[in-house]
Amino acid sequence: MKHPGSRAGRKQRLQAGDKEAPSPTMSSSTVRTRFAPSPTGYLHVGGARTALFNWLYARHCGGAFVLRIEDTDRNRNIDDGIEVILQGMQWLGLEWDEGPEIGGDHGPYFQSQRQSFYDKHLEVLQSKDLVYTEENGAVRFKSPGKPVLVDDQVCGRVEFTRDEPDMTIRRPDGSYIFHFVNVIDDLEMGITHVIRGEDHLSNTPKHIELFEALGQTPPTYAHIPLILNPDGSKMSKRDLGASVSDYAEKAYLPDAVVNYLALLGWSPKDDRELLALSEIIERFDFPGINKSNASFDLIKLNWFNGQRLMGLDENAYWEHAVAAVQTSGMDVPEETLRKILPLMQTKVSIVSELPQKIAFLQGDHCDLDSNALKKLAKDDQSNAKLEALLQALEATASWDEAAIDAAIDSAAASLEQKKGKLMFPARVAASGQAGGPDLFIILVVLGKERVVVRFRELLAQLGA
RNA sequence: GACCCGUUCGUCCAGCGGUUAGGACUCCGCCCUUUCACGGCGGCAACACGGGUUCGAAUCCCGUACGGGUCGCCA
Numbered sequence A: 001m002k003h004p005g006s007r008a009g010r011k012q013r014l015q016a017g018d019k020e021a022p023s024p025t026m027s028s029s030t031v032r033t034r035f036a037p038s039p040t041g042y043l044h045v046g047g048a049r050t051a052l053f054n055w056l057y058a059r060h061c062g063g064a065f066v067l068r069i070e071d072t073d074r075n076r077n078i079d080d081g082i083e084v085i086l087q088g089m090q091w092l093g094l095e096w097d098e099g100p101e102i103g104g105d106h107g108p109y110f111q112s113q114r115q116s117f118y119d120k121h122l123e124v125l126q127s128k129d130l131v132y133t134e135e136n137g138a139v140r141f142k143s144p145g146k147p148v149l150v151d152d153q154v155c156g157r158v159e160f161t162r163d164e165p166d167m168t169i170r171r172p173d174g175s176y177i178f179h180f181v182n183v184i185d186d187l188e189m190g191i192t193h194v195i196r197g198e199d200h201l202s203n204t205p206k207h208i209e210l211f212e213a214l215g216q217t218p219p220t221y222a223h224i225p226l227i228l229n230p231d232g233s234k235m236s237k238r239d240l241g242a243s244v245s246d247y248a249e250k251a252y253l254p255d256a257v258v259n260y261l262a263l264l265g266w267s268p269k270d271d272r273e274l275l276a277l278s279e280i281i282e283r284f285d286f287p288g289i290n291k292s293n294a295s296f297d298l299i300k301l302n303w304f305n306g307q308r309l310m311g312l313d314e315n316a317y318w319e320h321a322v323a324a325v326q327t328s329g330m331d332v333p334e335e336t337l338r339k340i341l342p343l344m345q346t347k348v349s350i351v352s353e354l355p356q357k358i359a360f361l362q363g364d365h366c367d368l369d370s371n372a373l374k375k376l377a378k379d380d381q382s383n384a385k386l387e388a389l390l391q392a393l394e395a396t397a398s399w400d401e402a403a404i405d406a407a408i409d410s411a412a413a414s415l416e417q418k419k420g421k422l423m424f425p426a427r428v429a430a431s432g433q434a435g436g437p438d439l440f441i442i443l444v445v446l447g448k449e450r451v452v453v454r455f456r457e458l459l460a461q462l463g464a
Numbered sequence B: 001g002a003c004c005c006g007u008u009c010g011u012c013c014a015g016c017g018g019u020u021a022g023g024a025c026u027c028c029g030c031c032c033u034u035u036c037a038c039g040g041c042g043g044c045a046a047c048a049c050g051g052g053u054u055c056g057a058a059u060c061c062c063g064u065a066c067g068g069g070u071c072g073c074c075a
Helices: A047-062 A081-092 A113-128 A177-190 A197-211 A244-249 A253-261 A278-282 A298-312 A314-327 A334-344 A351-357 A372-379 A383-397 A403-416 A418-430 A439-446 A448-461
Strands: A031-034 A066-067 A132-133 A137-142 A148-152 A156-160 A169-170 A193-197 A220-224
Touching: A031 A047, A031 A193, A047 A066, A047 A220, A047 A253, A047 A278, A081 A156, A081 A244, A081 A253, A113 A132, A113 A177, A113 A439, A137 A197, A137 A351, A137 A372, A137 A418, A148 A197, A156 A383, A169 A177, A169 A298, A169 A351, A197 A220, A197 A403, A244 A253, A253 A278, A253 A298, A278 A351, A314 A334, A334 A351, A334 A439, A372 A418, A383 A403, A383 A418, A383 A448, A418 A439, A418 A448, A439 A448
Parallel strands: A031 A066, A193 A220
Antiparallel strands: A132 A137, A137 A169, A148 A156
């Protein structure tokens, strides 16, 4: 598969100073960060969070965020793998200033197309006698073997002794190894700040050795904590919520996901959590990043989503909600949705919960929730209430909110009960559920006939 | 195994030598409310352990334990 975009238009989004950016001596102070995923066919939340932090830092500094695809033909590359990554990034709103589809002055942005850069720098190392070739043709880098200090923006100063075997940088078939291409690309692309997962901290000495062997100053490093499963295990592909595309499919709001992800390992240091993107950008910086791994909590993400949902204006919410109902294939008239959906804005945290919650609007009958039934059973007056309600409702000539209200009032009066005490049984009878939209609207929307049928069915079920 | 990083309520995040250890999610209770929610108020719940240093440690140092990571001709 040919990679699209790398030859695409050179959209220059950056201001002065950028043109010289390849100079690794960093004469320019423009911050340049990058996210460098492999096209594995899905965007992991951990990767998304890494991308987010890079993006945030670039935006915070007014620098550039580069997207580079590490597709050095591996078995891990799959068809459409790149598309999924790009879509995930776009969905989250992490727009890149240079990279696939938009190009830039430091391309190509696919490692598979950068062989000449690697060859060039290998020659430099060869000329300095810093590499050697084994019998089979593999090339190794001669480690100086001296201790290397990593001055990490998150982990602090970490010293490594260097007694590992010399790393291989090129295979016998001429292809290059990760550590080498990663360093060369960062160098050639003028990356000033490498923000990546903590799993790379131990690799960093190798990278620093390479930069120094090439006579270059290494970038600034910041190794961020990892995201783990709730049980503390490493989050992998199949784990719940591991893939960004899941969130898009379940109709989460990107803002909510971004807000949640930003707070996983980073803190603005006050007690606020619901933050606008602009606020996050403004406050994001290395001192706010903590060092310990975090575990992913879907429940809390849902809360963030619920908060964002409530913050949506009428129209935005409606479009979002109705789309979720439509994709579910429900058969409910729009007129009904117009009445019901707005009432659900504060009652769901994700719009994809909607279809299940309003399923009772479909058909003549409804499923009875077992918890609702249990609550009903606790009240020995449930039957009497339902019967009184049924009688009053049946006797109603017109069918609107006022009439229904009056009917419930009269039923309450006949039993000498407060109206509120009758509303729960009525709700269960009509919708089968303990919670939901406003009772009066439910009854209006359902229509008298279905309501009567459902009341009778519940009464029968209760063995009245 | 060697090396590296980490360890505050179940979870996320504050705290950076003196606090009744704070906020958020979850859960529970109360209030508001004709119902359901929203909202408000309150509650349960934590400094891994052992030594130091100090008048005084969640905060600094050293161990131990536990968790994670890296040691590839994967990225």
